[in-house]
Amino acid sequence: MDATMIDWSRLQFAMTAAYHWIFVPLTLGLSIIVAIMETLYVVKKDEFWKKVSKFWMKLFAINFAVGIATGIILEFEFGTNWSNYSWFVGDIFGAPLAIEGIFAFFMESTFFAVMFFGWNKVSKRFHLASTWLTAIGAAISAFWILVANSWMQHPVGTEFNPDTVRSEMVSFWAVVSNPIAITKFFHAVFSGWMTGAVFVAGVSCWYLLKKREVKFATASIMVACLVGLSGGAATMLTGDSSGIHAAKYQPMKLAAAEGLEDGGPRAPFSIVPGIEVPAMLSILATHSIDGYVPGINDILNGYTDNAGNTELPVKEKMARGQLAIQSLKQYRETRGSDPTQAAEHLSSFRENEKFMGYGYLDKPEDVIPNVPLIFWSFRVMVGLGSFLMLLLVVLAWLAWKKKLEGCNWLQWIALLSIPLVYICGQAGWIVAEAGRQPWTIQDLLPVGVAVSSLGAAAVKTTFFIFLTVFALFLAIEISILIKAIAKGPEME
């Protein structure tokens, strides 16, 4: 396969996914914040809250459109740029996408239209229900796409069918209840709540700095902090489970995130290079001080963990993978003519199929992802996440004590933190996705085998078209948001 084409395909998909993730977390978070605000309006029968809701809803709508527009690009790109992937795993991966469409997207888009345009067209209760249904639809949509994504991290409920030459689903429940999916869903959605909260708090603090809309801004900050703190706490908890899952199912990702060359029991946790907390990684990743955490070299050379489970060296996995591919070929060639031979080849294939993906690798070092990228992304995510949590606590405290108005320095920090929450979310996805490399599907399908049969020039061309369009849309979106914010809510 043309390595340049593979790289451009990866780059294009990474860019689209990262771009999509600029808009999604704000949708997830702001939809909940707006729903709570409108509930306050309906419950308290106070027009003030209606105006507050309407203002944030306007910003929500500007953001929502680009989120929808970029979501469809990802769906299409599975087919256009990852053709072999689409065939190889379409039997499993397509199902959550279809279900997402049927169950979530229609809900989101139907009730978004009611929520946005329906203020004077439907009853108060129907409108409020629509606002909540939009938020719930967004969360359901996140669930199904993360089920699909998690299956790529930890392919469960599947079996390779040598007759159709693809993986096939054997348990829908296993795919849906994949522990990674559950954790990832909550981690992603709650981090979205944090994004929404930091956005609302930051914008509101700008009004406070300008000494405008004080009542509006303070009220918005209260709701934002409520959502942000509960979301933040849940993000931390699910982040912990993510670590445990990585240790269990994707040890290379964890080793890369920690820059751990040589692991073992009582593995240290590196805060930054040179500063380590002894045994901390074992505690975090296995919840036991003696827990065995393999390093990059251990994974390359094979290891035995505390429980006595042995992982083969990558070289041996590659040999067995090649054997699996060879047996598959022989099985396919003999199945029509010589059933006895075919049965032998099939059983040889079954013995080695677990390593089939390794059979496509060129050298053992191919299993190592980009360590510095993942190492630093992980630190950026955790560092910024902790800082933002602290910020929300302080904001909530001062808002509660009615002392926020005088704290100009904090208002500045909150305003300047808006970009930080985006960087935090992007860094999280870099750890999750770049940490999975070289696999499209962990241990099963390397990226080079997942691509379409296209020339590098074609993919390069679309990459730059996408880049231009994305940059343009982002510039427009930010410009419109700034104008709308500058205009402010219509409180009179």
Add this chain to the structure above:
Amino acid sequence: MTYQFLQHYWWFLVSLLGALLVFLMFVQGGNFWAAVSCVDDKRRRMMINSTGRKWELTFTTLVTFGGAFFASFPLFYSTSFGGAYWVWIIILFTFVFQAVSYEFQNKKGNLLGAKPFQWFLAVNGIFGPFLVGTAVGTFFTGSAFTVDKSAIYAGGTPVISSWANGWHGLEALAQPWAVLLGVSVFLLAAMLGALYIMNNVDDEELRAKMHVRTLWSGVAFVAAFVTWLIHLLLCKGYAVGSDGTVSLESMKYLHNLLEMPVVLVVLLAGVVLVLLGWFKGAFTSSVKGIWAAGAGTVLAVLAVLLIAGYNGTAYYPSSADLQSSLTLANSCSSPFTLKAMFWASLAIPFVVAYIAFAWHAMDRKKITGEEMDAEDIKY
């Protein structure tokens, strides 16, 4: 549930989604008229706001159509999307630009002003339906691709589907019968758009204009579509033998209709309803033509897609290698997945019900000039 039943069930659902998508392209048709009609800015804005309350439904149907096709016939997804790269990328772009244009066009700070966004809507209004129609046209004319599953283990390039020319789908634009279907779908969308605006916007001047537009786009559509249909019924089709081999059969699609009289009835009923809707919109003062024409569109497109895949027909034929052609049986998901998805699909009537409910609630009050002046939330 047999495997064969499930394959047919899913082809039916994919066809139904495709049929609903064509109906919902009244959004594209409406945007086309908004761009080319000589109306004042206020009326143009009424038209954009009218389609603007529905565009997400069309868009979501397109996404779900893609998702359902992926889940039930993954080999189509990998072969067509990865192969006819440029066609799908262009379709994608027209819809992506459309999606942001509503929200952006009349907002302060949109950097480009309103005009470019109105053009994006118009470009999508023309090329969206045209290219989707042309792509579906290749379901009958064939495309240049090969599928070789042994690629996965043969040691060379491991990709199983490859396109046989460097045009990657653009060559369909040189295939007159595929293009004619594209033109037909565009004209149909234009007619439906005029009927929809007439129904949804309460404005005498606009209604009078849409009246005339319905008349002419309807005439053009019927001429284009009937020509295409007659050719389809007389041309050679791609038949699948009981052993899975694909061969050319003369008048295959005519045979399909005659051998599946129910589908024939659905097609005829669809055509009659479209004509009835057209007649209502073009020759009477009724504004309800969209309903008959819409229902007719769904039925007629459904029938056309059913004869592409049912009755032993290869729905995505290969002109490069006949035996690479995709059939329901050789391109579908496993029985397990199709069955799991079958259960999921039972929720569709519920989804349709709440969409209908919300639609009804939102459209009880038609869009008027006064609303455009008074309402602060609008596109």
